[in-house]
Every structure is written in structure tokens, then in C-alpha cells.
Amino acid sequence: MNNKTNEKVRIRLESFNHELLVSSCRKITQILSPTAVNSVGMVTLPTSKRIYCVLRSPHVDKDSREHFEIRTHKRVLEVSSDSQASIVDLLSEIQLDAGVFCSVSIG
Numbered sequence: 001m002n003n004k005t006n007e008k009v010r011i012r013l014e015s016f017n018h019e020l021l022v023s024s025c026r027k028i029t030q031i032l033s034p035t036a037v038n039s040v041g042m043v044t045l046p047t048s049k050r051i052y053c054v055l056r057s058p059h060v061d062k063d064s065r066e067h068f069e070i071r072t073h074k075r076v077l078e079v080s081s082d083s084q085a086s087i088v089d090l091l092s093e094i095q096l097d098a099g100v101f102c103s104v105s106i107g
Contacts, residue, residue, distance in 0.1 A: 006038075007106070009087050011077040014101040018073045024100045025075055031094060032087065038080045045074035 011028065015021040029040050049071050056064040079087055088104065096102055 007081050007087065009079045009091070010105045010107065011079070011091065012103045012105070013075045013077070015073055015099055016070065017099055020097045020099050021073050021075055024096045024102075025077060027096070028077060028091070028094060031090060032079060035081070035087070035090065037087070039078075041078045043076045043078070045076060047074070048072045
């Protein structure tokens with residue numbers, strides 16, 4: 001009896017800096033490339049943008065305002081493998097850049 005399990009792992013990466021996000025995606029794909037992985041797919045999710053409005057002066061001139069925005073860039077890496085070698089063990093050893101939030105889900 002052939003008991004092949006198709007293990008799928010989704011890695012969700014978020015960062016305020018898109019260059020750090022791209023370098024982290026490359027680092028993960030380079031670490032997973034020598035292993036027995038069927039496919040690694042990267043999906044770019046929409047960038048969320050938060051805009052904050054701040055008064056320039058605390059007392060007068062309420063019409064003078066400044067706008068600031070924070071953009072959150074997101075990527076999803078989907079890894080599928082047929083082998084028994086655990087992908088999660090490899091992913092737990094990866095040292096990502098500071099400023100990149102990573103969450104791993106197995107399904």
C-alpha cells in the first residue's frame with residue numbers, strides 16, 4: 001500500500017518594507033529548493049494602506065493638516081511536498097530579517 005501524503009504548507013509574510021519582504025521570500029525559496037519539494041508558489045496579496053490625518057498646530061489654524069500613511073505589503077508562499085521530510089523543521093530554522101512578520105499554517 002502506498003501511503004503518500006501531500007503536505008501543503010502556507011507561509012504568510014507581512015512587512016512595511018517591500019524590499020525586506022522580497023529578500024525573505026527569496027531566502028525561503030533558496031532553502032527549500034534542494035529538498036524534495038513538488039512546488040513553491042508565491043502569491044502577492046493586495047497592499048493595505050492606512051492614512052492618518054494630524055493637525056500641524058495644536059491651537060490655531062485647523063485647516064492646516066498633515067497626512068501620513070502606513071503601507072503593509074503581504075505575500076503568501078504555498079509549498080507542497082510528497083516526501084516524509086518535514087518542511088516545518090526547515091522553516092523553523094530560518095532567520096528572517098527584522099521587520100518581517102511570518103505565520104505558518106499546515107493544511
